[in-house]
Amino acid sequence: MQLRVPLACSRLPSILLAMVAAVGFASLLHAQDDDPRQAARVRISLPIAGSSDVAIQQSIERALQALPDAEPRPVLILELRPGRGGSADDSQFERCLALARFLTSTEMSRVRTVAYLPESVTGHAVLLPLACEQIIMAPDAQLGDAGIKEKSISETMRKAYEEIAGYRNSLPPAIALGMLDRQAQVYRVNDRQFVDGAEYEELKKAGEVGKSEKIVSAGEFAIFTGRDLRLKYQLISHLADSQQQLAQQLEVPDVDLQLDYSLERDWKATQVKLTGGITNNHVQQLMRMVQSEVANKVNLVLIEIDSPGGDPVAVESLMNFLMRLPAEVRTVALVKNSAASNAAIIPFACDEIVVSTDAILGGDGAYHYSEQGTTDVRNFLIQVGEKKQRRWSAWAAMVDPKLEVANYRHKQSGLTALFCEEELQEQIAPELWEQTAVVTTPGQPLELTGGQAFDLRLADAIAADATDVARRYGVTGEISTPVRTWAHQLIDALAHPGLAWFFLFVGICALIMEMQAPGIGIFGFMSAICFGFYFWSQFLSGTAGWLEVMLFVGGVAFVAVEIFVLPGFGIFGLGGGAMILASIVLASQTFIWPQTDYQMEQVPYSLANIFVVMAAMAASLMFARHIVPHVPYLRDTLLQPLDEESAEEQHRREMIVDLSHLVGQTGIAQSQLVPGGKAKFGRELVNVTCETGFAPRGAEIVAVSARGNYLLVRPK
Missing domain, CATH: 2.40.50.140 (Nucleic acid-binding proteins)
Structure with a gap:
């Protein structure tokens, strides 16, 4: 790095210039010393069988190429998780042993290997943590039962487990054999020494056993939780149940722990766009297109966002939808231009966040939350953050202008992170975080450029367009774009509020006229068709469900009972009418009772349906009395009043x-x-x-x- 000295400094004495340069160089060295060590993470899906060990080794080798050959040694984290549709117990011994020997080879000596077990690892996959220099586990994850699928344990297996465990000594060889062989016994001697049954007897005869405990008995496989291995036996270095805790324990930037997904599978990608103001209709269209693409075996969904925000219910629905997609489907949010107001929080629900350098994330937009609304959206973001293992403070500040968020630096590791006071207190040892700068402006929502979001580790990568994102994932084919067919256009037309009101108006008119006609005729048919289209359109808009349909059908049935079975107009008639009105109102909104400011704003639009119903009733009665009797065909469809004779x-x-x-x-x-x-x-x-x-x-x-x-x- 080249130091730049201002031109004005050239007039200073040479000794002063030397002092300035020395101070600057010392500061630079100090800054370099404070830089956290680099790291990479490779996920290993269990079981390890067939040729999966070859693919895993290639992933590790590619990660090695990306890490520098420097001191302190970079950290390579191997995250072991059971894959979908398989069990870790089914891992093959030969494949696991080949990987374990690769991990203990000279080639791997330039990095520090860390096995991270967020979930239980059993079967011969146990060999991989044994081959790493360090083991970190989630508190409730289990490690052991290595020989659970073996009918007998060969001497080759015993020697292999002793060899791998003895090379790294992450776990004592006696415990490794206890995990493999049901007949093995394991003792803890003098608190820190772990031996098998034969060694225990020798130590006992030699009088070297001061304190002992049998931790594995004959007839059972050794299996331990992360909590026991760390707190009870002090055999593993740390406990971590999230990526953030893992990064903090290893003193590495959590952004370095992003996985290289180009190595995981063959990606089939699609791109959908969320542009303009966000409405429930818009979101429903997008979700239908994504569902259609996922049904066609798409496993990489790229969502390009360029929006000022909008309907908060629609935003939350979209985020929940993205989080409910199958685990094999990966979602990537791309912000090329602007994602303002609550459009800015949609990327928070995606698996990866990619921005262009000049993009705008956050800031003032089309929707402003009330005080209660900001509390609700903050609680929602906390839940999303727990699921996605992301810090939520900065995202909440993008929609809450009163929330203060600052940049903090960890005193020991040098890591930096954005916290509000509430999230800071949730950290392990919050006193170790020192505030460096406040990033929010009082009274204004947080607004960042794409470059700033990446520097602050809110974004995972920088990309100019969808092609750059596809290149990151190694997509070989073209990125598909869902085509809007005539069926999509018909669905959009049916979901238009004006057309929905038309169906409602005609349906009510036809229903009332049908009740004045003998039997079931054309008006009954028209009413059924109109109400079918009305509820279908509301269903497609995401506002109606089976509750509204059942309320409507039940209401019509009760009114019919009151008219044709019970004389007068009593509880069945009044109750049925109320059910019909309730079904129509509920079918036009996404809530049952308004609780937020946005829902209160939607109530007048929902109640407008009642006026449509009243207008339809009045129009149908006038039509039946003054027009139908004079129309040659229609007058035969209704019961006419009798003449005087x-x-x-x-x-x-x-x-x-x-x-x-x-x-x-x-x-x-x-x-x-x-x-x-x-x-x-x-x-x-x-x-x-x-x-x-x-x-x-x-x-x-x-x-x-x-x-x-x-x-x-x-x-x-």
């Missing part, structure tokens, strides 16, 4: 049942009158209708007049 004939026929002798008499209601029901006058049980609209069962009633085959009554 026909009405007189019907009245005469109804008078065949003469109830006029009961007028003025007192009876007892045999059922609840709402307003129709049954009543008993003396020994006669007749149909009655209450003129006040309601009378309870058992009430005394007086017959006012006879109306054909029923009486008009009132409470006494």
